[in-house]
Amino acid sequence: xxxxxxxxxxxxxxxxxxxxxxxxxxxxxxxxxxxxxxxxxxxxxxxxxxxxxxxxxxxxxxxxxxxxxxxxxxxxxxxxxxxxxxxxxxxxxxxxxxxxxxxxxxxxxxxxxxxxxxxxxxxxxxxxxxxxxxxxxxxxxxxxxxxxxxxxxxxxxxxxxxxxxxxxxxxxxxxxxxxxxxxxxxxxxxxxxxxxxxxxxxxxxxxxxxxxxxxxxxxxxxxxxxxxxxxxxxxxxxxxxxxxxxxxxxxxxxxxxxxxxxxxxxxxxxxxxxxxxxxxxxxxxxxxxxxxxxxxxxxxxxxxxxxxxxxxxxxxxxxxxxx
Amino acid sequence: xxxxxxxxxxxxxxxxxxxxxxxxxxxxxxxxxxxxxxxxxxxxxxxxxxxxxxxxxxxxxxxxxxxxxxxxxxxxxxxxxxxxxxxxxxxxxxxxxxxxxxxxxxxxxxxxxxxxxxxxxxxxxxxxxxxxxxxxxxxxxxxxxxxxxxxxxxxxxxxxxxxxxxxxxxxxxxxxxxxxxxxxxxxxxxxxxxxxxxxxxxxxxxxxxxxxxxxxxxxxxxxxxxxxxxxxxxxxxxxxxxxxxxxxxxxxxxxxxxxxxxxxxxxxxxxxxxxxxxxxxxxxxxxxxxxxxxxxxxxxxxxxxxxxxxxxxxxxxxxxxxxxxxxxxxxxxxxxxxxxxxxxxxxxxxxxxxxxxxxxxxxxxxxxxxxxxxxxxxxxxxxxxxxxxxxxxxxxxxxxxxxxxxxxxxxxxxxxxxxxxxxxxxxxxxxxxxxxxxxxxxxxxxxxxxxxxxxxxxxxxxxxxxxxxxxxxxxxxxxxxxxxxxxxxxxxxxxxxxxxxxxxxxxxxxxxxxxxxxxxxxxxxxxxxxxxxxxxxxxxxxxxxxxxxxxxxxxxxxxxxxxxxxxxxxxxxxxx
Numbered sequence: 001x002x003x004x005x006x007x008x009x010x011x012x013x014x015x016x017x018x019x020x021x022x023x024x025x026x027x028x029x030x031x032x033x034x035x036x037x038x039x040x041x042x043x044x045x046x047x048x049x050x051x052x053x054x055x056x057x058x059x060x061x062x063x064x065x066x067x068x069x070x071x072x073x074x075x076x077x078x079x080x081x082x083x084x085x086x087x088x089x090x091x092x093x094x095x096x097x098x099x100x101x102x103x104x105x106x107x108x109x110x111x112x113x114x115x116x117x118x119x120x121x122x123x124x125x126x127x128x129x130x131x132x133x134x135x136x137x138x139x140x141x142x143x144x145x146x147x148x149x150x151x152x153x154x155x156x157x158x159x160x161x162x163x164x165x166x167x168x169x170x171x172x173x174x175x176x177x178x179x180x181x182x183x184x185x186x187x188x189x190x191x192x193x194x195x196x197x198x199x200x201x202x203x204x205x206x207x208x209x210x211x212x213x214x215x216x217x218x219x220x221x222x223x224x225x226x227x228x229x230x231x232x233x234x235x236x237x238x239x240x241x242x243x244x245x246x247x248x249x250x251x252x253x254x255x256x257x258x259x260x261x262x263x264x265x266x267x268x269x270x271x272x273x274x275x276x277x278x279x280x281x282x283x284x285x286x287x288x289x290x291x292x293x294x295x296x297x298x299x300x301x302x303x304x305x306x307x308x309x310x311x312x313x314x315x316x317x318x319x320x321x322x323x
Numbered sequence: 324x325x326x327x328x329x330x331x332x333x334x335x336x337x338x339x340x341x342x343x344x345x346x347x348x349x350x351x352x353x354x355x356x357x358x359x360x361x362x363x364x365x366x367x368x369x370x371x372x373x374x375x376x377x378x379x380x381x382x383x384x385x386x387x388x389x390x391x392x393x394x395x396x397x398x399x400x401x402x403x404x405x406x407x408x409x410x411x412x413x414x415x416x417x418x419x420x421x422x423x424x425x426x427x428x429x430x431x432x433x434x435x436x437x438x439x440x441x442x443x444x445x446x447x448x449x450x451x452x453x454x455x456x457x458x459x460x461x462x463x464x465x466x467x468x469x470x471x472x473x474x475x476x477x478x479x480x481x482x483x484x485x486x487x488x489x490x491x492x493x494x495x496x497x498x499x500x501x502x503x504x505x506x507x508x509x510x511x512x513x514x515x516x517x518x519x520x521x522x523x524x525x526x527x528x529x530x531x532x533x534x535x536x537x538x539x540x541x542x543x544x545x546x547x548x549x550x551x552x553x554x555x556x557x558x559x560x561x562x563x564x565x566x567x568x569x570x571x572x573x574x575x576x577x578x579x580x581x582x583x584x585x586x587x588x589x590x591x592x593x594x595x596x597x598x599x600x601x602x603x604x605x606x607x608x609x610x611x612x613x614x615x616x617x618x619x620x621x622x623x624x625x626x627x628x629x630x631x632x633x634x635x636x637x638x639x640x641x642x643x644x645x646x647x648x649x650x651x652x653x654x655x656x657x658x659x660x661x662x663x664x665x666x667x668x669x670x671x672x673x674x675x676x677x678x679x680x681x682x683x684x685x686x687x688x689x690x691x692x693x694x695x696x697x698x699x700x701x702x703x704x705x706x707x708x709x710x711x712x713x714x715x716x717x718x719x720x721x722x723x724x725x726x727x728x729x730x731x732x733x734x735x736x737x738x739x740x741x742x743x744x745x746x747x748x749x750x751x752x753x754x755x756x757x758x759x760x761x762x763x764x765x766x767x768x769x770x771x772x773x774x775x776x777x778x779x780x781x782x783x784x785x786x787x788x789x790x791x792x793x794x795x796x797x798x799x800x801x802x803x804x805x806x807x808x809x810x811x812x813x814x815x816x817x818x819x820x821x822x823x824x825x826x827x828x829x830x831x832x833x834x835x836x837x838x839x840x841x842x843x844x845x846x847x848x849x850x851x852x853x854x855x856x857x858x859x860x861x862x863x864x865x866x867x868x869x870x871x872x873x874x875x876x877x878x879x880x881x882x883x884x885x886x887x888x889x890x891x892x893x894x895x896x897x898x899x
Contacts, residue, residue, distance in 0.1 A: 218429035225383045225424075225505075226444045226495060227417025240434055315434065 008308055012301040019297030023290040024067045071294065077287035081280070086291040089276060095175050096166055097265070097272030101257045103188050104196035109250065112200045113243075116207025120215065120242075121234060131204070139201040147194040147267035154190060162187050164269035191268040195261060199253050206249055210242035217241075244315060251307035252300075259296040329401040331503040331535035332359040332382065337395035339377050339386065351377045351390065353559045359503065359535040359552075364526065366538045366550035366567070370582070370814035371785075374559040379507045379539040384416045400502050418448040421496030421534075425508035427488035431480040437464075437491050438476040441498055448499045463494040467524060485676075486517035493524065497534075504528070507539045514675040514841065519885040522549050541814065543586045544887030547571055551893070555579045568892050585819040587844035589888050592868065595826065596819035596848065610767035611831035614797065617761075628702060630803055630835050631687065631721075632663035635696035636707065638682050656682045658859035659696070664803070669829060669836040671850030671867065673843060675882075679859040680839045684807045687837065688723045700803070719749045722796035726808040728788035732780040738791060739776030742766070745799035765794040769824060786817035790824065797828065803835045811842065822849060843886050847871050855879045 042050075051057055055066060070077075076086040115135075119128040155163035167183030169176045178184025214220060215238055223233045262274035269275070273292065280288035339352040352374040359365045367375040380386050382397060382404075397404040399414050414420070424430040431440060441460035445451045451459065457476070464472035467490040480488055489509065496504050506525065510518040526549045528534050538550060546553055546567060553571070554564040555578070563570055563579040574580045584597040638657040657679040664670040672680045685691040686706050687698055697707030704710040705717055722745075725731040732741060742762045745751075752758035763773045769790040780788060789809065796804050806825070810818040822845065829836060840846050846853055847867060854864040855878065863876040874880045 218424055218426060219432040221385055222422065222424055222430040222492070222495075223432070223443075225385055225416065225420075225422035227384075227415050227420075228443055228447055232443075232447070237432055237435075241432065 005309065008305045012305055015301050016294075016297060019294060020068060020071060021064070023293045023297075024064050026286065026290050026293065076291040076294070079280075079285055079288050081283045081285045081288075086287050089288065090273065090291060090295060091174075092176075093271060093273050093276045095177060096270060097258055097261055097274065099178055100188065100191055100195060100261060100264070100270060100272060101254060103192035104199065104257055105250065105254055107192055107196040108200035108203055108253075112203030113207050113239075113246070116204040117211055117234070117239065117242075119204070119208040120211035123212075135201040135204055138197050139205075141197075143194060143198065143263045144267050146197055147191070147264055150190045150194060151267070161190055163190070166271060191264050191270055194267070195257060195264045199250075199257065202249065202253065203246060206246055207242060210245055211238060214238045214241045240314075244311070247310055247314065248307055251303050251310070255296075255300045255303045258299055328361055330358045330360050330398075331400055332357070332365075332537060333398040333401075334358075334378070334382075335396050335398075337378065337381070337397065338393040339374070339381060339390055340393045341390050350393075351559055352381075354395070355554075355556070355559075355561050356395075357554050357561075357564065359537060361502070361535050362529050362533040363551045364529050364536040364538055364549055366540060366546040366553045367556065368540060368543065368546055368553060368582075369556035369562075370541060370816060372558065373556040375539045375556050376507060378556075379505050379537065382503075382537060383420060383422045383505050415448055415499075417444050418499040419502050421499075421501035421504040423489075423492055423496050423504060423506040423509045426512045427485055427492055428512065430492055431488055433480055435479075436476070437478055437480065437483070441476075441491070441495055444495065444498050459498070460494075463498055464491070467491075467494045467497070468520075469494075484517075485513055486520065489513060489517075489521055490524070493521075493528075497528065497532075500532075501534060503535045503537065505537045505539070508541070509538070510545060511540070511542065515843075515882060515885045516675065518545070519548075519887070522887070525549060542887070543571070543583060543815070543889055547889050547892045548887040549893060555582065557582075571889055571892055582816065583889065585816045586889060587815075587818070587822075587842070587848050589844040589847055589871070589883070589886055590890050592847055592871075596823050606767050607770045607827075608831070610764045611828065613764050614768055614800075615832045617800070628666075629663035630666040631698070631700055631837065632661075633683065633687070633696070633698050634661050636660045636683065636686065636693050636698065637695040638679070638686060638691060639694040656859055657686070657693075660856070660859070660861050661696075662854050662861065662864060664835060664837055665852075666802075666835055667829075667833055668851040669838055669849050671838045671840065671846040671853040672856060673840055673846050673853060673882075674856035675841060677858075678856040680841075680856050681807055684723070684805050684837070684839045688721055688805050689718070715749060719745075719799045720802045722799050722801035722804050724789075724792050724796050724804060724806045724809050727812055728785050728792055729812075731792055732788055732795075734780050736779070737776065738766070738778055738780065738783075741780075741791070742776070742795055742798050745795065749799055751798075751800060761798070765798055766791075768797065768828070769794045770820075784817075785813055786821060789813060789817075789821050793821075793824065793828070797832070801834070803837065805837045805839070807839045808841065809838070810845065811840070818845070825849070843871075843882060844888070855882070 039046075055063060058066075074087055076090075078084065079086050079089055082089065115131050118125075119131055122128050151163045154161045162183070165187060166178045167185075167187035168181040169178050169184060170180040178188055215234075220233060220238055223237055228237075258273070261270075261272060262278055264270065265272045265274035266278055273295070276288065277292045279285070280292065334355060334357050337352055337355045338350065341349045341351055343349055355374070355378060357365060357367070367378060369375045377386070377390070381392065382399075386392070399420060402414050404414060431437075438457060438460055441463060442451075442453070442456040445456040445459060446453070449456075460476060461472055464475055469475050469487055469490050475483065475487070475491075480491075483491065493509075509525065510521050513521060522545060525536060525538075529536050538546070540546060550567045552565065553567050555562045555570065555574075555576070557578050563574060563576045570579065571583060574583050581597070587596065636657055637655065637659055640654045640656055660679070660683065662670070672683060674680050682691060686693050689706065693707040695707065697704050697709060699705065700717060700720065703717070705721075739759070739762055742765055743758045746758045746761050747755075752761055759776075762776055766773055766775050771787060771790055771794075775783070775787075775791070780791070783791065793809075809825070810821050813821060825836065826849065828834060836849075838846065838849055850867045852865065853867045853870050854861045855870070855876065856862065857878050863870065863874065863879045865875070870879065871883070874883055
């Protein structure tokens with residue numbers, strides 16, 4: 001177990017090194033930072049001075065080395081647009097995105113797993129067919145369309161729920177949460193559903209396929225031959241086997257939800273990371289973009305590592321292999 | 324046997340049907356009857372498609388939809404059993420009927436401990452609390468002879484060997500004191516030595532606990548060793564039924580005689596395997612002669628030196644460590660093996676699973692690199708020390724036939740394309756038309772109709788597919804064919820045909836065969852010389868007849884004594 005953990009951490013460090021290199025290259029080559037930072041009528045000497053003070057006259061390797069040390073110490077540069085440290089910007093926006101993603105993930109698991117099991121157990125039932133048909137629509141409709149339709153129905157026509165923003169948030173010092181107020185919860189519903197929809201269909205279909213597979217396996221037939229109650233066979237035995245791949249997919253999906261909540265956040269003007277990134281792109285705010293890239297890379301690496309470890313917890317065969 | 328007590332299983336004129344999509348009905352079992360008394364082992368024998376597994380599944384309540392019982396009755400311990408619901412008044416599946424499946428690797432759930440899986444049934448059926456169930460689980464493991472049962476309880480299935488897992492499956496079947504146990508091919512996936520232990524265990528259970536056992540199997544040797552009575556089935560019908568001794572010694576029905584005759588004998592070597600029906604010779608022989616003539620045009624004289632020699636071959640499998648360069652766990656699969664194969668002979672490699680025989684086959688055919696030692700083909704190194712990258716002629720000279728004919732033919736290619744691939748690849752035909760006629764010759768040579776070329780693999784049975792695999796290997800005009808368990812996934816009668824075909828091809832085209840098998844009887848029938856392997860080493864190597872008549876090494880003697888054969892029938896050994 002320890003060995004696996006170490007090797008996974010080694011791999012993770014390697015991946016992050018590559019991501020940081022890409023991020024660094026972006027800093028260096030997407031536009032000239034000196035041109036962006038200096039005054040319009042700055043003289044050549046002034047520019048050269050700025051270049052020297054920023055260390056841009058040094059060899060590439062030295063610059064990369066400095067970039068790494070700075071990044072590791074938590075300094076991701078200053079946003080060109082807001083003139084504030086990027087780290088602070090991200091810390092401010094992160095809670096909004098994370099809360100949205102948590103709601104979406106819980107929603108998709110809580111609905112996706114039971115629906116998938118239903119479709120696997122009663123494949124010819126009316127309910128299963130209906131779910132299958134609806135899921136096809138869910139998986140093929142783009143997120144922005146679902147979001148806009150939801151806004152139109154529940155915010156504009158019915159007026160039940162807010163159409164944008166986080167509502168009232170409570171500031172806990174290092175974390176601002178919408179979970180503690182009614183308006184915060186209300187604001188979470190529509191974007192949460194929008195973000196969850198795709199993942200929900202994915203999990204449902206995965207659980208269904210896995211469950212059908214597991215139910216025809218020898219050990220389930222053997223369990224039936226031993227006369228164990230059907231409910232016990234389905235939910236205690238088969239479901240656990242069927243959930244193995246769901247762990248991986250959910251893990252990876254959480255990563256993409258955080259990284260690519262951009263569309264949902266834009267539609268609902270959700271003050272999260274995605275919106276921050278979109279704004280950074282439109283103002284060519286390179287430090288923010290580079291930091292976002294680093295952050296997304298780190299996120300995926302972390303999630304992959306956690307998923308691997310979770311796998312070993314659920315599947316004893318992997319535990320043995322790694323021991 | 325105690326004929327007056329209530330039979331544990333009485334099947335009376337059972338008919339099981341599967342309605343087909345086009346409205347017609349497929350009858351899987353027709354008018355089958357059998358009776359099992361307490362303490363009796365009743366074997367249900369037949370080839371694939373005979374309906375024996377359908378009967379087994381029906382009794383276990385596992386008859387899959389849309390299968391249905393059209394008529395007849397099943398009584399378990401005298402009580403009528405409704406197989407469609409899998410229930411009977413006073414009978415609980417799992418409590419009164421135990422089940423043992425074929426493959427112990429897949430019949431246990433990999434995510435739960437042995438203890439969990441043993442306790443489940445007891446907690447539901449016997450209403451035992453956790454502590455009582457656990458204590459009984461320990462008892463059960465002891466009674467089926469698992470070493471260190473206390474530690475094994477907490478183990479997961481993957482931590483046990485195949486034989487131990489099958490013991491756990493048996494323990495689970497016994498957990499609620501069943502009256503009847505249905506064992507579907509309980510030893511087919513096991514090695515001979517483990518098989519003989521499991522069979523002894525089953526016999527013990529019948530004798531000491533008075534459990535009736537319905538033994539579904541295709542292996543006549545197993546039947547001879549432990550069954551009291553036998554029912555032979557063919558295409559859903561009962562062909563013959565009676566005491567083991569009677570049926571195996573003096574089969575009355577033609578099919579029963581042919582089936583028993585097709586079992587490879589280990590006690591004497593026959594020229595050919597007796598087969599069912601006619602083998603369609605004439606055209607096949609002509610085609611083989613043509614193939615040979617064609618092959619010889621390229622060949623200039625055969626030398627007497629060994630065609631293949633394996634010298635001090637070692638193969639290690641390593642699991643890699645977590646840092647680059649750090650050594651992981653190392654396992655020596657083949658440990659200093661040397662043998663040589665003479666041109667034109669059939670050389671057999673036998674041994675139990677994990678002995679390294681398949682690894683050797685893979686080294687010879689170039690699929691695995693040896694760690695040390697080398698393999699030479701006509702004096703030229705082809706693997707290990709001094710070996711260069713194998714080029715065309717060398718690759719062409721050595722071909723392979725695999726065990727599973729279902730996965731070894733590409734299901735998306737027509738037979739014609741599959742067979743012409745080696746011919747075109749090695750440029751053995753001047754034109755596409757010539758290649759096509761070569762393919763036709765090949766198909767005829769393996770005893771199939773020429774129009775097979777137009778069809779896809781799924782249109783053929785297992786035996787026919789194996790014939791096509793052989794044709795594909797022959798297409799490259801090889802000198803040596805490596806056959807890795809070529810018949811172990813086939814029925815006995817089909818096995819006999821395939822083995823006869825290999826013999827005929829050897830005689831007709833002067834091929835050399837390296838035959839890898841776990842089946843000692845097959846090896847005796849096929850091979851000129853044999854090497855017996857254990858744990859990566861050759862323990863004995865001799866002329867086939869010498870080895871079987873007069874085995875020198877204790878391991879060979881043990882193996883030979885454990886093979887269940889038709890000349891040791893249960894009733895007779897008891898009388899003797």
